[in-house]
Amino acid sequence: MHQIAIGIDLGGTQVRAGLIDKHGTIVARMEEPTEAQAGPERVLSQIHSLTERLLAATKSSVVVGIGVSTPGPIDTVSGIAKDIPTLSGFADFPLKAELQKRFAFPVSLENDGIAAAIGEWQFGxxxxxxxxxxxxxxxxxxxxxxxxxxxxxxxxxxxxxxxxxxxxxxxxxxxxxxxxxxxxxxxxxxxxxxxxxxxxxxxxxxxxxxxxxxxxxxxxxxxxxxxxxxxxxxxxxxxxxxxxxxxxxxxxxxxxxxxxxxxxxxxxxxxxxxxxxxxxxxxxxxxxxxxxxxALGQNSGLVGSAALAFLAKRPEADTFALAAYN
Amino acid sequence: MHQIAIGIDLGGTQVRAGLIDKHGTIVARMEEPTEAQAGPERVLSQIHSLTERLLAATKSSVVVGIGVSTPGPIDTVSGIAKDIPTLSGFADFPLKAELQKRFAFPVSLENDGIAAAIGEWQFGxxxxxxxxxxxxxxxxxxxxxxxxxxxxxxxxxxxxxxxxxxxxxxxxxxxxxxxxxxxxxxxxxxxxxxxxxxxxxxxxxxxxxxxxxxxxxxxxxxxxxxxxxxxxxxxxxxxxxxxxxxxxxxxxxxxxxxxxxxxxxxxxxxxxxxxxxxxxxxxxxxxxxxxxxxALGQNSGLVGSAALAFLAKRPEADTFALAAYN
Missing domain, CATH: 3.30.420.40 (ATPase, nucleotide binding domain)
Structure with missing residues (x-):
């Protein structure tokens, strides 16, 4: 089964989700306007729901992980958002931990500029x-x-x-x-x-x-x-x-x-x-x-956040079959 | 025998040489005005002579290498100086190769700001x-x-x-x-x-x-x-x-x-x-x-260039006894 990673590009106006293979190809992609004023719970639901819909339409893939690009500056070591100017309510919010609760795959978090740089570096x-x-x-x-x-x-x-x-x-x-x-x-x-x-x-x-x-x-x-x-x-x-x-x-x-x-x-x-x-x-x-x-246009961040998941994955690490998610 | 590295801080006004141990301690140190107008041959002789005098006064040490900090920007990958504004005649000059000819120890070359940063990082x-x-x-x-x-x-x-x-x-x-x-x-x-x-x-x-x-x-x-x-x-x-x-x-x-x-x-x-x-x-x-x-004052670059030699040295690499030099 071929391996894919989930990339999430969380922005102040749009939240984009994609399934990306290890060559950087976007296998499937969805986006919707970010409910930026609705608070973290709602935004996390958007991410989860977009991901679920993408995965439901994709067969026989092994998901290596999910990478999330967020507006910064965010402390990606602790995973705690102190304050995201473009998103309401992300004050001292444990974003990485809350994301990890919702997914069976390992979650990687990156400041958006760095995620996009990784996308262009790995695949652009x-x-x-x-x-x-x-x-x-x-x-x-x-x-x-x-x-x-x-x-x-x-x-x-x-x-x-x-x-x-x-x-x-x-x-x-x-x-x-x-x-x-x-x-x-x-x-x-x-x-x-x-x-x-x-x-x-x-x-x-x-x-x-x-x-x-x-x-x-x-x-x-x-x-x-x-x-x-x-x-x-x-x-x-x-x-x-x-x-x-x-x-x-x-x-x-x-x-x-x-x-x-x-x-x-x-x-x-x-x-x-x-x-x-x-x-x-x-x-x-x-x-x-x-x-x-x-080279990746508006998808640098989306592809880069997925690349994170591939980079984070060590050869010896477990992969997560879709079955584990559904 | 305890290990030492040779640090050289080549500047436009002074050339400093030091023997530094692996704790960053300057065991011996010498400096003289750089003969900045005299051309690379003369400057290399200064470096060689300072080093020789330092080593002659030091007994029973193993020299792991020599690190040289130079004014930049210099291509430290090729080791070729295109042009050093403060030193005459270093135009398309193969600095690293010419240094290596003169020393039996492995030579490391670094732009001066980076060398000083390494000094403060490792020992300051x-x-x-x-x-x-x-x-x-x-x-x-x-x-x-x-x-x-x-x-x-x-x-x-x-x-x-x-x-x-x-x-x-x-x-x-x-x-x-x-x-x-x-x-x-x-x-x-x-x-x-x-x-x-x-x-x-x-x-x-x-x-x-x-x-x-x-x-x-x-x-x-x-x-x-x-x-x-x-x-x-x-x-x-x-x-x-x-x-x-x-x-x-x-x-x-x-x-x-x-x-x-x-x-x-x-x-x-x-x-x-x-x-x-x-x-x-x-x-x-x-x-x-x-x-x-x-913390190292004017010795950041000197200690840092010596630290380079320690960092460059792999555990499996040979060390060079003073005997090999003399």
Whole structure:
């Protein structure tokens, strides 16, 4: 019987569940909106129910375990969530223990940026490499790092909160409460906000002129149509990301930087600017480091959390047959 | 016979050599000014001669190896120095191979920040910890990282060039050629330059009023005597370092941050401000991370490079008796 792992990508807006084989292929996948305000009991039920439905439709597989990616920072060593800003009621909540109660398979827990990095490392853009920095540029900025062929976890498994390095002293307010973080400048949210602000009264753009709210995607579409402001906004975003990535390249010395998250859908528009910035400002020994797009798209975290289950499984460990679950 | 390792801390101004036992104790130590302009042949002779003199004075020890810390970024995997800004002629120079030719013991090579981090981890302030960030604040800013009980080396062993994360877009010129790096603001050089600039025409200070050039030490002395500008300069330095360290804490999730380098001689003056900044701006899960002073002082790199030799030595590996050397 072939082995599969369950991957869960628990986010503030969607909870995704997948059955993933040891080649990283998604055998089955389901998602639904996270009942983020309903409290942990309800969210755990969602995870359990999604998993049950996936497994019910899958025959003759051996489940090696379940990996769960959660918004951080969460202490994945103790498994206790102190506070998850995007999910109500996860205050001092023993997430790992509560998950383990509900499943007969071993549960692995990972901060979401690290889980996505593992997905890209094991099955995506970083396959076969020893060193990579994964950066998700989305509502916020998060990440995960593989160095010397090993996942960097740090104290309590909370490493790679790379959105919260300071890039501007006393700068823009960041959702974390601090000012001037990389996230406060480089995130999709910050990019969209800049577009909305700068479009007001700007003669060189059609952005926002039809009265509807500007979204990140609009800026990229307008730029392709030659809109001057839109092109400038994209250049600026590339510079902000390029500057941040250059710092991360000096800090981690990765083989590549993998960019994921919503903004990476427009990777082609951003990549030349980002790469030019790195080429210009990285120290000579680091200039050749390439930025590549996440190969698994929005599934980096889902596949990565399943990969956790495979990685956690030792050859001598028991596997759990579906029979044990039903 | 007890085992010793040879540690070499090759710097742009001094080359230090030490015999270190497996407890991290410096059994013997010598140093001399680096003949930085004389080319690699001469510098290698200095290393060889210092080592020979140390070993000649030491009886009945088994040398397990020699560890060499060099200014970076240097590719410690290939062992080839592309360019060492502070040492002339090390262009495409096969440093490791040339060192190995001169010694009968196995040679280990490490970027200086990483070597110092290893010293503090194995024998200093980070003893017994799994996760630490070491930061040297001196002429420049460098560092090294231990995560999950392992040294973070990255591609070509060049990780942890933490002085070159951007902290101010298009900011002050950094010795690396980029603008706005952490080093360009937080280093001892930057601190001294700020003091000299700000003292000019300032009524609230005695700094520089006697006509002699201001050095970093003078600022700390003046601050202890109540000098208003000196106190402000130290507060600002603590804020710059605190902001940078907060970023590193989010990036690596260390158990502690270890501060070394020349400026750490005045650690007591800086620590309260640095720690207050971290307490204020780190995300809740990271607020409790402490900054401590390097325990080995200027010997972090020397002891760390020797520790490399012990770490590199496998139980099954041969040891090299002094007889083999002489």
């Amino acid at each position: 853009a970083g396959r076969g490499l020893e060193n990579l920095v994964y950066v998700t540029v989305s509502t916020g900025i998060g990440g995960g790092v593989v160095a010397d062929g090993r996942v960097v976890r740090g104290r309590k498994g909370m490493a790679a909160h790379i959105g919260h390095m300071s890039v501007e002293p006393n700068g823009a307010l960041c959702p974390c409460g601090n000012h001037g973080c990389f996230e406060a400048y480089g995130s999709g949210t910050a990019f969209t906000l800049r577009a909305r602000t700068r479009a007001i009264g700007c003669e060189e753009t059609t952005l926002g002129k039809n009265g509807s709210e500007i979204h990140a995607r609009d800026v990229f579409v307008s730029a392709r149509n030659g809109d001057a402001l839109a092109k400038r906004l994209i250049d600026e975003e590339a510079e902000i990301l390029g500057r941040g990535f250059t710092g991360l390249i000096h800090i981690f010395s990765p083989d590549i930087v993998v960019m994921g998250g919503g903004i990476s859908h427009e990777f082609e528009s951003l990549q030349p600017g980002i790469q030019a910035y790195i080429g210009q400002w990285a120290m000579p020994a680091f200039k050749d480091v390439k930025v590549v797009r996440a | 302030a980070g003893r017994g910890l799994e996760n630490l960030v070491y930061v040297t604040v001196s002429t420049g800013i460098g560092g090294g990282v231990v995560a999950d009980g392992r040294v973070v080396r990255g591609r070509k062993g060049m990780a942890a060039h933490i002085g070159h994360m951007s902290v101010e877009p298009n900011g002050a010129l950094c010795p690396c050629g980029n603008h706005g790096c952490f080093e360009a603001y937080g280093s001892g050089t930057a601190f001294t330059l700020r003091a000299r600039t700000r003292a000019i025409g300032c009524e609230e200070t005695t700094l520089g009023k006697n006509g002699s050039e201001i050095h970093a030490r003078d600022v700390f002395v003046s601050a202890r005597n109540g000098d208003a500008l000196a106190k402000r300069l130290i507060d600002e330095e603590a804020e710059i370092l605190g902001r940078g360290f907060t970023g590193l804490i989010h990036i690596f999730s260390p158990d502690i941050v270890v501060m070394g380098g020349g400026i750490s001689h005045e650690f007591e003056s800086l620590q309260p401000g640095i720690q207050a900044y971290i307490g204020q701006w780190a995300m809740p899960a990271f607020k409790d991370v402490k900054v401590v002073r390097a």
